């Protein structure tokens with residue numbers, strides 16, 4: 459088995475426009491592992507769709523090399539495309555045909571056995587609604603049928619470009635669960651999104667891009683880094699702060715979340731919450747130091763950065779503040 463489902467080196471794509479040359483992809487070294495779900499993350503206009511189009515032979519690169527399932531593309535694309543499923547643009551389904559009839563047509567056109575249709579419908583959780591007309595489906599169901607169509611050929615790599623675009627929260631959740639189960643089923647999934655926090659929940663690894671350039675890449679755990687800070691909520695934050703600082707730790711008041719009125723719903727008010735960084739010391743030491751001073755914490759929560767905050771830090775660091783051009 460190949461180590462990487464997708465590998466690019468120095469991949470670049472420029473477009474000539476009325477306003478001059480526009481660089482959509484800028485020396486991209488992309489590595490997508492052969493298993494799991496890989497998030498291809500970046501704001502609108504960061505070059506994700508262009509990269510995917512280059513990989514699938516839908517556009518021609520200006521420079522660089524690409525491999526898909528170990529084979530150089532576009533040179534050997536005809537040999538691998540049969541094992542690559544992709545949902546890049548809205549597929550053309552017949553609105554008056556049922557979901558199953560649409561897939562039957564595609565299977566026949568591709569010379570694939572009809573048993574694949576049943577399997578694909580089952581994989582995307584559409585078996586029960588397969589007899590309904592396509593035009594009666596919700597957007598989420600249409601998207602699931604599009605994914606089912608790509609599963610007909612039993613792909614080793616599935617490429618999904620912004621699969622949750624335009625979906626409501628329930629539809630987003632459905633697609634998220636589907637992508638997760640496909641990844642667990644052994645298909646390498648490359649899923650692009652500009653909603654970083656959303657994709658974080660299903661990805662095992664990710665590449666973060668900004669303005670066509672790679673900003674970070676690797677397992678999600680390592681992108682997020684090790685957590686060393688904790689949210690501490692106590693009745694007397696000023697006294698707690700003094701005690702924690704005396705222990706030699708960095709302490710700051712927790713900034714209020716944008717638009718928040720001081721309430722975080724299930725955890726209650728964060729007014730007076732502190733963020734403490736005890737360095738290599740474990741959480742129970744924080745509780746112990748506070749307890750010894752009679753300041754028992756009501757909350758002690760590890761604070762993990764999410765991909766969104768990692769991305770914002772990266773774009774600021776690379777002078778790309780604002781993300782999309």
Ligand SMILES: Nc1ncnc2c1ncn2[C@@H]1O[C@H](COP(=O)(O)OP(=O)(O)OP(=O)(O)O)[C@@H](O)[C@H]1O
Nearest residue numbers: 473475480482501502503504505506507508509652
């Ligand atoms: N055919 C084209 N001609 C000119 N410029 C283009 C063309 N296709 C893409 N671009 C530009 O290239 C840049 C990258 O676009 P691309 O669609 O790849 O980004 P993206 O990350 O997929 O964004 P989105 O999430 O909005 O789809 C943008 O500035 C876009 O305007």
